[in-house]
Amino acid sequence: MMSKILTTVLLAVVFAVWTAVDVSAYLLHAAFLGWVWASVAIRALGAFRPECAPKHLSDVAA
Numbered sequence: 001m002m003s004k005i006l007t008t009v010l011l012a013v014v015f016a017v018w019t020a021v022d023v024s025a026y027l028l029h030a031a032f033l034g035w036v037w038a039s040v041a042i043r044a045l046g047a048f049r050p051e052c053a054p055k056h057l058s059d060v061a062a
Contacts, residue, residue, distance in 0.1 A: 007039070 014035070018028060 010035075 014031070
């Protein structure tokens with residue numbers, strides 16, 4: 001849940017900077033792609049945590 005809040009805040013900050021500062025399109029594009037890669041990596045690495053592992057049906061029924 002905290003991750004969703006932080007992601008929303010991060011997007012709001014990026015959008016605010018994007019509209020307030022005249023940054024070149026190249027830098028904004030690179031920053032956006034970096035953010036996409038970082039979020040994918042965080043989600044992929046977080047999937048290996050034991051508490052995030054999919055539960056077997058026999059574990060759920062118990």
